[in-house]
Amino acid sequence: MNVQNPKIGVYICHCGMNIYPKVDVMKVAEYAKTLTHVSVASEYKFMCSNPGQELIIEDIKQRGLNRVVVASCSPRMHEPTFRKACETAGLNRFYFQMANIREHSSWVTLDSDMATQKAMELVTAAVKRVSFHAPLYTKDVPVQKSVLIIGGGIAGMQSALTAADAGFKVHLVERETYIGGHMAKFDKTFPTLDCAACISTPKTVSIGQHQDITLHSYSEVTELSGFVGNYKAVIRKKPRYINEDTCTGCGLCAEKCPVSVPDPFNENLGNRKAVYRSFPQAVPLTFCIEKKDPAPCRISCPAGTNVQGYVQMVKTGNYQQALNIIMERLPLPGVLGRVCPHPCETDCRRSLTDSAVSIRDLKRFAADNAKLEDVPLPKVEDRDEKIAVIGSGPAGLTVAYYLRRKGFKVSIFESMEKPGGMLRTGIPDYRLPPAILDAEIDHILSTGIEMNTGVGLGNGITLAGLKEQGFDAIFLGIGAHVPVKMNIENEDADGVIDAVPFLKEENLERPGSAKKRVVVVGGGNVAMDAARVAIRSGAQSVSIVYRRTRNEMPADHEEVEGAIEEGIELINLVGPKKVITQDGKVIGLECIKNELGPADDSGRRRPVPVEGSEFIIDCDMIIPAIGQRVESSPVLEDTDVDLTAWGTFNVDQITFQTSVPSVFAAGDAVTGPATVVEAVAGGHRVVRAIEKYLNNEMELLEDEIRQENKMAGKNDFLPVPEDVPVVKRAKTSFMEPSERKNCFDEVDLGLDEASAQKDAEKCLNCGLCCECMECVNACEVKAVDHEMEEEIIEVDAGAVILSTGFKTFQAEKLFQYGYGIYPEVYTSLEFERLNNATGPTSGSIQMKNGKTPERVAIVHCVGSRDSRNNKYCSRVCCMYSMKFAHLVREKTGAEVWEYYIDMRSPGKLYEEFYDRVQEEGVHFVRGRVAEITDITDHPEDDGRLTVVAENTLTMKTLRTPVDMVILSVGLEAAEGSEDVGRMAGVSRDKDGWFNELHAKLAPVSTPISGIFLAGCCQGPKDIPDTVAQASGAAGEAISLLSKGTVSTKAEISFIDPELCAGCKTCIEVCAYSAIDFDGSRDVSVVNETLCQGCGSCSSACPASAAGVKQFTDLQLMNELEGFL
Amino acid sequence: MDKENLQHLFFESEPGKEIRKCIQCGTCSSSCPMTDAMDFGPRSLFALIRDGDMEAVINSNSPWMCVSCYQCTSRCPQEIPVTELMYSLKRIITQTKEKTQSNKAKDLHRSFSSSLKLFGRVTESFIMAKYSLKHPLTGLSSIPLAVQLTKKKRVELKMQKVGSPFKFRRSFKHLR
């Protein structure tokens, strides 16, 4: 409690004519004299002036005042001034209170008496309050001698260099891959026409080399905490996938990169590679790889093959690398290039515009045109663990191959004489020539895998036996080879042979066992295979009986087509009922017609037999192909392995372990009959599981897989360009049906090189980087690292400078200017790139058709001075427009029209530049353009654009035909500045620009002490102003930090230990963790360096123990009493 | 009425004061399909009003030329309701009964208006005939087009009218 007897001086300011005469200041002063404790009250023209302050100082000294009230402007403006004056007179600065009678009275009150009355009440409240003020003291705390700068455009660079040259450490954070901001895109700068690169490169280079500047490029600040002198920032550094320390910037990676995408640095007027550097002089010189989510084709491939990668390699003719990529995930490329049902093509986004890329055919093309023996094998360290793989189908081969690549000793046991499983016995040779299969299996085995043929479960080995032989893990890939019965009468008659044994026999021995008239039952690929093999092995007629319609057939479309072409008859909506026999031999199949009923669980409509529609198909051979199941009995012989209700092995969905921990299973033996690629996919899961199992890391696997599942499905792909041409899908050539139906030669002849490359070119590169690893191979210093992850960096800084810059107005919004509709309408940034020596046309100003424009219009105020868009003037457009006019005249000699509302050229040498451009013959039209249209009044102007505007000086509406239009788009606050503002606590004005502390007197400071503004983030400005302001901001930061200490806030919370009940409510509500609990005294204690003085604790404290200094209950209650 | 009062009247009319916002950019005039036939485009008209040159304003054909396509309104960067201001000008001229120079567009207005007032509906042939009495040359030059239309049975010679034109006239006359 204040013991001093208050002696208050009250001073009323006229503020020139701003307060007086609206407020009768004399009356207010007279009134003030009547208030308790007031010993002096006077008015003065300008209290903030030196004589005004002297008045206060003199009174304190002479009359012994111990409290001061000034009624003038907002305390946000002059509170520091008057507090300083008190201090000068030896009074604690907090014995001061301000009454805001300008902003809150004279300026906003219409009636003069009312304004005076209000001023008197404001003064009363201030007087009442100040009586209860207490002296407060600040503490000096040391500061971090470093500056954090957010945004690396010309402003950020200038601030960085200024601060670093003064000896401060600087952290410069830039979200792009290069520094230089918009200026890096410009060719020339107004009004001197300096080359932008020439004047900015020295700065970028110095930044790169300065020992006190740490450049965080391709990074963003995600958190900012702390307070003046001691800020803490969290920086998220995005992965470049290229090591900044080793990259030499040679560009070999980009040369090799097959992926070309629109280049945002060139405003999408040209293309760049997936690995890129925006421009040759970029700092840092490090290249960067841009990745999106893995392409849909890659995601939909069960085996996770990098489809985009090998498609790109086919495109560039690098078939060996294509094969290498395929072999990373598919051990049987030629096989899958022929028989895969290609789910990848279903998900291909190219089908949104025309048709999916012919991915499977491209895979086969790569396999047929590259050498297996050249596929590089990883260096493996041999391990001691032995693994037995039972079954050599696709699942078994996958498991064997990839485990071997990890160094394990692998032995395969195959019960048949030749390896390959269903690939060999189930898929006919005309689809998959045995030579291909042999070659690929040989290659797999050549990596050092032991193959035992003629040995299988129940045929020489048992599970228990294998364990005894010392195998550490066993893989069961025994497939599903047992036919499923039709369950109809006479099924066992002579002439009924199931598709599986039929195909096996024909494939292995080719006895020509088909009879004359064959009926195949089923609609899957096996049925098609059986039918087409039957016609090749002697049948005269073959029919396929299927119970639903062709649409529901599970067989691949190509297979059904092929069968029909070969003369095979499809009999749909028919089910088998009974085999008709004579003397025990088949003579026909009784069938019943079906209708389609409601959908079943598989989503397909269920066939419903039509009563009394039975009929008989004459035939002498019936081949049922309605399914297969697993032969599990030999497995169960000496080991108890759990089975599912369908007779397949029951495995854990994540580990693929059977109920016996060391026994794993995959492929048809787990899934039931499925595709080759699904078997391969299962194999991969098992490889991963067995490795983890043998490393004793099984728990990790579960976490990993859960994590991967969570990551999937963001679908952030490269956008489909708008102008994709329609390209017909490549088709492979086929043997003629008449020729092929008599032999087992391969039907599908594959793609030729030209159509393969053309089709690969259709790929949209959804994932952007295709991870073909060509950059890795090309890089001589091994700087490429596709596994790189984002880094989180924490830095300390005493001060922060925001220099986040601007973005340009989206010209599409002014639809009447036809941007995005007429190709020859450009934005100013596009023109900058068009005119830039490093731009898409190497600096030649030309139209999209390559011709030089003869007539060019430049339209000012696009999106500026427009209350429908941005009300403000963007300040730079008039000048840069005239720079454009000059450049167009200089480079092309074209006629140029400048359409302006008002010409704004206030700057050193700016008006002179205006003169110069006028003298160069540019036509200046004073009028805002109403519209740009392709409609012309004269046929000779067809093909040109017409710019419609009134020349307001002649009152004539001009319709000027031109070849090219440049829209001088205005400036807007940068994307993301809202987040930066929020993080830093700096508010933005209604247009989104950061608010400075004072428009005139503190243009680079913010209300947040220690945070400064530089450049366009505060409002549109040109380069000279930006640089000046950036130097200023750095200067402010230096001035703040040089002393080495800053004063802490005095207006912070306190907790009265006498009153504190130790309930800790304050600790819960404090957003700054600035309150600790003192266990020895059972009270809460404020940490004075962390406390920000928000008062959350004060209002929450149930015991009224917490309060904020300078905002105490007593002070506020008295202020209120003064008002009421 | 003296010109200062006219200016005052205009600024006081509902959207009138909006023209104080005008930055004289010319978007309205160049968006206007009729601007070539106007004595002054909307922009110039606003400048004249702000200058107090109401003589020029009320004697110009500009407001009568407006075809209410609203292109000026939809594009004005200051969101000034230009079309409404044209209506406002016409109303002021009509209601103050200022004697102003005659012009073709105003006469067409009058022809339309009298047809409407007499019959409650308008008939193109009537408007044309009435207009041609004042402007015989224009009437003559439009004969070929009229013939074309007549051939296609698209000229209605019978007067279109409401059920009881007399009653309509009586109520309409009292309005103002």
Added chain:
Amino acid sequence: MKYAFFPGCAHDTSAGYKESLDAVCSKLDIELLEIPDWNCCGATITAGESKTSSLYLAARSFALSEKMGYTQILTGCNACYTTLKKSAKYLSSDKHRLEAANKHLASEGLELTKEITIQHVMDIIFDKTPKPIWDSYKNNALQNINIACYYGCQYTRPWLTGPQSDRPEYIENFLTGLGFNAVNHSAKTLCCGAAGAMPNADIAKKLVARIADGVKKESADAIVTICPLCQLNVDMYQTQPDIEQIPTLFFTQLLGLYFKIDLENLGLDKLLISPEPLIEKMQNLKSA
């Protein structure tokens, strides 16, 4: 469905708008009930004389509609559409104006008490009719028919701002749905000058020439309009020298051709520029 219909003064003499609208509506089970004793909306003229008179004109027709039990009124004319829609907005938002209008309506025993909404008859045809009727005439070969939709100035303005004001796609989307190739051109909402054509034939001619030029650039087979004044002006001035002639018909006439309605019921003979080439092209389409 039944709707109250405000034909407007130009409906009956238009080039087959009435005939084709009736034919299409009966195909779609729409019954248009002409508001008995409706009066002229005052177009762009009366509002320039007196606000009260112009609101009275609208209020009278509104009250007649209300009397027949309809608060939603359809019209097929852009000028009527905008004038009535603006008046409806004034009347519903300003009690005094409504009272003033009712005072004068009383002499004819009329009163307006309800809020009236105005719709273009096109909106109803496009949005409120059953899809199957349309689908049964769908033909992929129609994509060879290039249609330039011409909205005129008053349908989109002043009601819409932004791209919809100058480059609307409403009719285009509907026609594309039927299979037509609706071309994107730059003249969709240019003013045809109709309201000021008579004293300024040279200007009207120039404005129509611009519309024709915009449409021509996209090789349109026909221009489709939604307003009798637009149709009249665009059709008529294209017959002037030096202007490309593209058949200019009402959207209802095109829909009539789509539905294969008898030609004599569509009033196509009243068009100045012969629609023969279009009709022939449509009749010779190979159905796909």
Added chain:
Amino acid sequence: MSEFSPKIIVFVCNWCTYTAADLAGTSRLPYPPEVRLVRLMCTGMIDTKYILKAFLDGADGVFVGGCHPGDCHYIDGNLKAEKRITGLQQMVKNFGIDENRLKLEWIGASEGPEFQKHMTDFVAQIKVLGPGQTKDRMIL
């Protein structure tokens, strides 16, 4: 009888609404003279007793103006205030004070016109509600 001139206390935070009030001043946007601003660092500082005190001492209306959610200079002080004021609106009813006499609004630093509008509207609303009489009642 002269028109009822209410007493209005407006608690504002230093960073948003006080700045908005300054902006209204700089932009010369007039609003009723009955408004009395009490500057605090944050609306989260507002203790229930300040508001009750204002009513008991004769305020006819109390307005609290803070930063928009997400913009609070002290992270979430404004949200703490919102909770408190919402609760208080229920409580004042028990004191016989119309809850419409206590109002909370978010007014950002750049929203001078919004400040003007809110002040004008609130004063008008309190005029409709008439004198608060809390003070008199307490005396009785």
